[in-house]
Amino acid sequence: MSGNSFGNIFKITTFGESHGEAVGVVVDGVTPGVEIDEHYIQAQMDRRKPGQSSVTTPRKEYDIIQILSGVFEGKTTGTPLFIMLHNKDMRPEAYDDIKYAFRPGHADFTYLKKYGIRDHRGSGRASGRETAGRVAAGAVARKLLEHRGVSVVAYTKEIGGIKCDAFIEREIEQNAVRACDPAAARKMIEKIHHLASVGDSCGGIVECRIRGVNPGIGEPAFDKLDAELAKAMLSIGAVKGIEFGAGFSAAEMLGSEHNDQMDSSGFLSNHSGGIIGGISTGNEIIFRVAVKPTSSISLPQKTMNVHGEEQLIVTEGRHDPCICPRIVPVVEAMACLVVEDQYKRQAALIHA
Amino acid sequence: MSGNSFGNIFKITTFGESHGEAVGVVVDGVTPGVEIDEHYIQAQMDRRKPGQSSVTTPRKEYDIIQILSGVFEGKTTGTPLFIMLHNKDMRPEAYDDIKYAFRPGHADFTYLKKYGIRDHRGSGRASGRETAGRVAAGAVARKLLEHRGVSVVAYTKEIGGIKCDAFIEREIEQNAVRACDPAAARKMIEKIHHLASVGDSCGGIVECRIRGVNPGIGEPAFDKLDAELAKAMLSIGAVKGIEFGAGFSAAEMLGSEHNDQMDSSGFLSNHSGGIIGGISTGNEIIFRVAVKPTSSISLPQKTMNVHGEEQLIVTEGRHDPCICPRIVPVVEAMACLVVEDQYKRQAALIHA
Amino acid sequence: MSGNSFGNIFKITTFGESHGEAVGVVVDGVTPGVEIDEHYIQAQMDRRKPGQSSVTTPRKEYDIIQILSGVFEGKTTGTPLFIMLHNKDMRPEAYDDIKYAFRPGHADFTYLKKYGIRDHRGSGRASGRETAGRVAAGAVARKLLEHRGVSVVAYTKEIGGIKCDAFIEREIEQNAVRACDPAAARKMIEKIHHLASVGDSCGGIVECRIRGVNPGIGEPAFDKLDAELAKAMLSIGAVKGIEFGAGFSAAEMLGSEHNDQMDSSGFLSNHSGGIIGGISTGNEIIFRVAVKPTSSISLPQKTMNVHGEEQLIVTEGRHDPCICPRIVPVVEAMACLVVEDQYKRQAALIHA
């Protein structure tokens, strides 16, 4: 059934397959009267697009967005924004040889089992291409959050076992992997170049910080701020886990260590990651997501085809050896969508 | 706004505070004609209740459930099940000394900031007591899943740094911590007894396995099976993270390692944790959640009160030094709710 | 699937069968910090209950409500209100003779076809008893609307062909049929007594006026204020139609007559019924609902039973010959629910 919408009050609906004619998004529930233009959104799209650097796929997506409704004379009208991108540089024929085979790590098998039919061209709806609409919508949310004094930044924390030691925020957009530590970034890039040369791929960890959120945002018992962020992040194709604040390391901590004590100036630590009881504390919200290695590799792998026959498969094509750098803007976009939606829910709750 | 419902087609709504008069749940969207009785549900409630063993709080909850609607002559009618538990053994006066202070790790501060008012008696709505309704509803989902051939089992994988080496399923319900390794269980119990004696607490990791799910269950692009499970788990108070299959360790794997290759008999590994592209593969679904140390400890901690004054606080009362054993049935319940809901969504999608 | 919730942000979920153990409602999304008590809600319940006068069923419902959560020290906390009524005076055995027969006008046949099972005791979930929870929740909404300066009043406009000529608001609660014209009320009561004596029933029209709603309330394109009110009203068992402002008579009007022209003081007429483009104009919102004759009559009627056999049926029991007087508070309650929900949606839209 209908799982292609996200959000409650600030709500997006995406559509489009990677090698269909277009992808896009309808953004509903947008505050009216806010100045926004295509350049603001385009800037975020450009961070997501392939072909940005030597570590991403050389595939081109001419992601020039169009806002086709919901903005009048430069301002939002409160009616749905519709943002579309035509697909170009499509080479559906490049996928002819995988028409019948299930590529390991891809959703080929599960889509066929679910729908009984599969658009085999470049993963169809399961492609990372679907996230283009999310990033466009996330830019709209980001603009609204700017007015609330909220900012969102994500970055690569780890790639292929190489961890960032330092956190230097201004360096993030200065290196091709969007790592927060330039020394680590250099090693990550080297590793990615090596993997590209041998036809393999690797995973990593992306961290996200949300600043400026008032205490009191989040909707218990089920739509807690962390619960909604977790859903948002796990809805991104390559993400296999999420942790907030101390996260999994909390499993080895004592209560006397993990509890964030307070004095009159506020919290003395932030092991909770800025969320307690599903509601923002006013501290920085911090979480990390686990990103799996890109499924498309050019090493031969065992698989089955739709006829139940075994075969070896080599995924040709133009793919990212590590998706972390390009997932960063998607993580930010989804975080923006969640936080703006939760702010609107809080307004609904308390405004008489 | 209204964040107290969970699910789309099979949908629950919970209500109740820990020291109010009752807690309970309305379960909507229940398949009609299914035999269910209070004993079946009660059995799950008994696994969640406090006072089960030496490692849980001695506090008593007389969780004798009542089904007050939706069942007629022993069968579900398709109308909402209403299941209620009266609160007893309430000692609201025990909370008088925390009326003004914010207990570290608790949602006292965030609830006050959100709502501008707080029911200070035993955490109010933020109490673990809220999960009673979830477990009752989860039992209904579990019964429906039995008819689909689906089973769900969770267990303690790690407590306070002590990890299970073995996985012996029949041992899980035989030890007080619900660990899957009896040797580790003994050490865990010892550790908990020690922490109780010194007034501290610890965290752990709970793992869950869902078996018998057909390939094809899950609703991209946003309501993916893993996304919904992540939301469900993070909506549980003490949970701070989740990972599927290889999870965070995927960050250090190569694509050639992580990809689940296939032969004609099916998948050759399960690093994906039984979900690819947000849809079940037919393999066992496996995930782990990070459980933070219980916030209530009797060691003195620094905090602030509602007047902005600093103070030391000692959380008296009857609390679990580690909540893992009692979170196990809650994790199972939430997993049951998600999977049954997703099965119903698949039925809606494909049945002409 | 789950059709037992109503509303988006201010959301209610009802449960309960007429001859089960209890009926009730969970009210989610309630503004915190609002004073409310059981007496305020009970006053509305008393207007709905049977046995109020000679024109209603002598059946007793001891609708003493209990608020079991969501209120602390006399104020709402922002967590779900749970309001319950135990069923008493149940005589399920009175329904034994209709166990297999489908009563004309009742939902016996359709429930069996839908669910494959039927709680035959007094219409089960399809009973007017289900509206008790709606009225309780509506009282909560009414309290919130009082703070917004909004009031809602409904009344009988027509019964069995007898129409009100005058509109004298203070008379409404002074006569047994809740008519807005005391002269008409006397004739209506006479007619109802006559129908009761011959074992028949009749229908009528109930009108509702909502005052004090700011211009700007309503959510196009689909959740328009009139669209949501229409859904709300048609969800009441006996209602078969609704019209706003000029309503069906607009079919015979010219545009030059129907258009509400303006001068600098505002609208010069209100043929639109206070809603244009699905959004409130600031004028009084006015609509009428068509109420069908009570289905339960004691005249013999032809029907079929579950075995496909023809039979005559006489509906014994204690029923209202005309349900209009008791539907009035239900219409008001549903109107309150819609308007409060829409106000909250507007707050979510515009508050930065």
Add this chain to the structure above:
Amino acid sequence: MSGNSFGNIFKITTFGESHGEAVGVVVDGVTPGVEIDEHYIQAQMDRRKPGQSSVTTPRKEYDIIQILSGVFEGKTTGTPLFIMLHNKDMRPEAYDDIKYAFRPGHADFTYLKKYGIRDHRGSGRASGRETAGRVAAGAVARKLLEHRGVSVVAYTKEIGGIKCDAFIEREIEQNAVRACDPAAARKMIEKIHHLASVGDSCGGIVECRIRGVNPGIGEPAFDKLDAELAKAMLSIGAVKGIEFGAGFSAAEMLGSEHNDQMDSSGFLSNHSGGIIGGISTGNEIIFRVAVKPTSSISLPQKTMNVHGEEQLIVTEGRHDPCICPRIVPVVEAMACLVVEDQYKRQAALIHA
């Protein structure tokens, strides 16, 4: 907030303003594997478009639809269908003189009050143009309903006081007003020509019949089949009322008349309009909607402008003197959307 989606499982989201760049719809929850093409949808669009005959506006909308996602090799894939129409023949400058004035009967005033900003070009989002997306989506639903054996037909029953006496279904699409009685149609056309010549407009009544729906479709207690149809119809701009079966005339009927008695062959009458207790009976579902006179007339009317000044206004432009003929396909489309959605909900409820 987000009111631009309709449906639960089969769900549509529309966007677009009348004089923006495009209008369209995302259709989510579509059964996979169903053959559908643009011609099938285009045929419905052509019934809605302006300029079809002498009784509709001569304005041209080149409603050539494009399906840009969700269909692969002629079949639905289960992913969202995206259907778009570019706006052409736009003359936004034609609306310059109403930039500041509130046109009587139009949503100019209410949109400005709600959003604080207004796209004044041709009613913006409040334009009938918005229904283009509904008709496109309705065609998809109609195709799915064909497989279920369900058909939907609407037609003009009354225009400007002229009523159809006969019901001759094959005549409906043979006359310019889509009336079910050719004799009445001729008088209606004459009346419309007259009104066009004097610059006025008129209202009417459209009736809809849904056939082939199994007994058991509809979701009590709130999402009843009639409740959802009522919401759907009242969400159409010009509709001011709805009645099912006997409808408002039930107010003057006795229970012994209105009750649909049964014999072993089924119901002996259909005063209920095919829905009892919110669930389909298996009989033809029949309802009527009240359509207000077109708001745009060229007679001078009193109004106010945004500066609070009084003025006379004459609505120039190309408008339909009566919208009934063109509302017929919109009514059908919305009915199709509701019924398909409810069928899917029933599948979710009962399929194990």
